[in-house]
Amino acid sequence: EESVKTAGSVSVNMLGRSFEVPLETETSVGDLKASIAARQAVPVYEQELTVKGKYSELRNSDKVTPGTSLILRLRTVLDLSGQDAVDFLEKCPEPIATIKKISLDCHGAQLVDATVLRSLTSWTHLKHLDIDLSNKKLGITGCMALASALRAMDDLKTLRLCLQYSAVETKGCQALGDGLRGLSSLCKLTLEAPANCMTEAGCAFLADGIRRITTLKELSLHLGGNQLSAKSCEAICTALKALTKLDDLSLRLGGNSIGFTGCAVLGEMLGELRVQRLGLHLGSCGLRAAGCSVLAQGLASHPTVSSLHLDLARNSIQDAACCALAQAVESMVQLRSIVLDLNANAMKETGCAAVGAALRSLPDLEGASVFCIGNPAAAKLAVHMAGVPSL
Numbered sequence: 001e002e003s004v005k006t007a008g009s010v011s012v013n014m015l016g017r018s019f020e021v022p023l024e025t026e027t028s029v030g031d032l033k034a035s036i037a038a039r040q041a042v043p044v045y046e047q048e049l050t051v052k053g054k055y056s057e058l059r060n061s062d063k064v065t066p067g068t069s070l071i072l073r074l075r076t077v078l079d080l081s082g083q084d085a086v087d088f089l090e091k092c093p094e095p096i097a098t099i100k101k102i103s104l105d106c107h108g109a110q111l112v113d114a115t116v117l118r119s120l121t122s123w124t125h126l127k128h129l130d131i132d133l134s135n136k137k138l139g140i141t142g143c144m145a146l147a148s149a150l151r152a153m154d155d156l157k158t159l160r161l162c163l164q165y166s167a168v169e170t171k172g173c174q175a176l177g178d179g180l181r182g183l184s185s186l187c188k189l190t191l192e193a194p195a196n197c198m199t200e201a202g203c204a205f206l207a208d209g210i211r212r213i214t215t216l217k218e219l220s221l222h223l224g225g226n227q228l229s230a231k232s233c234e235a236i237c238t239a240l241k242a243l244t245k246l247d248d249l250s251l252r253l254g255g256n257s258i259g260f261t262g263c264a265v266l267g268e269m270l271g272e273l274r275v276q277r278l279g280l281h282l283g284s285c286g287l288r289a290a291g292c293s294v295l296a297q298g299l300a301s302h303p304t305v306s307s308l309h310l311d312l313a314r315n316s317i318q319d320a321a322c323c324a325l326a327q328a329v330e331s332m333v334q335l336r337s338i339v340l341d342l343n344a345n346a347m348k349e350t351g352c353a354a355v356g357a358a359l360r361s362l363p364d365l366e367g368a369s370v371f372c373i374g375n376p377a378a379a380k381l382a383v384h385m386a387g388v389p390s391l
Contacts, residue, residue, distance in 0.1 A: 030060030082108035101128035120149035143172035147179025173202030177209030211239035230261035250279035263291035267298025292321035322351030356384030367391035
């Protein structure tokens with residue numbers, strides 16, 4: 001590790017290789033990084049300089065004097081936002097082997113086009129990718145470029161795609177579905193694509209791609225505010241039934257007209273899953289009493305859940321459906337935490353009493369949160385929740 005100190009230079013060790021960086025006068029660490037980037041073809045945002053022997057990270061504003069001996073470390077995680085994220089995609093000439101995780105938040109960037117996204121194709125060694133492309137109007141061309149990059153990432157373990165308001169329509173969904181189906185090592189997928197005018201056909205393409213990722217253990221699927229229907233629920237449930245290793249599921253379908261038929265499909269699917277953590281977000285889905293009741297039957301046949309988040313807000317649910325839901329919750333004896341969002345329904349005191357009694361009966365419950373703002377008996381909820389541990 002010893003290296004010769006030259007008066008007019010700084011000695012740097014990078015991955016076991018020593019080299020000298022010319023330096024006649026005191027300079028900032030930031031300027032020194034830029035100089036190293038120019039000479040060694042290593043992007044400046046991937047450099048961490050530490051004092052040799054001390055391993056204390058230097059800030060860009062710190063000063064370095066000629067004769068100093070430093071160590072250059074390459075990061076394994078890249079976290080960029082705004083225009084910096086886009087500049088990275090555009091200008092990085094080739095993948096950096098030490099980087100296993102990339103997190104790119106493209107909010108604030110002026111333009112993200114297919115050419116920018118296509119540059120990710122060469123990052124075949126990535127283990128983790130988190131990319132936020134909300135409000136970027138990708139369209140079919142951008143989705144195809146993103147799918148092409150995903151198909152090249154055989155070793156990917158975790159993936160988060162945020163595509164809210166990104167103009168991901170039917171053909172874009174087809175491209176993304178094709179990109180997802182090849183991720184044979186993926187364990188965790190978060191796909192957020194609300195408010196994209198997604199149709200039944202588009203949802204079916206996405207669901208078919210997810211169905212092929214049989215290694216998935218955690219799935220968070222946010223498709224709220226689209227144009228989905230009961231048939232869309234069928235496509236999603238078919239995919240979920242194929243994921244036999246799934247342990248953690250969050251399904252957000254709020255603002256779609258799935259109605260009673262969609263609830264019946266979801267209820268049947270719940271009877272076949274064996275996840276430990278379950279989130280169902282079905283606010284403003286037109287469920288009404290019949291839909292809630294059939295969903296409750298599915299929950300009752302799923303006793304293995306230890307954490308439940310159930311959003312049934314704004315569905316015109318009355319006491320009878322609340323009682324059916326309470327009976328289902330009472331049968332979930334392994335529950336440790338539960339969140340129930342029943343806001344803006346038609347629940348009266350009978351429903352409140354049934355929910356409170358069900359929660360008090362759970363032997364291992366560690367915390368519960370129940371929301372019922374906008375219900376006729378909202379003021380009575382606190383009385384019936386007495387004795388229930390709060391989250």
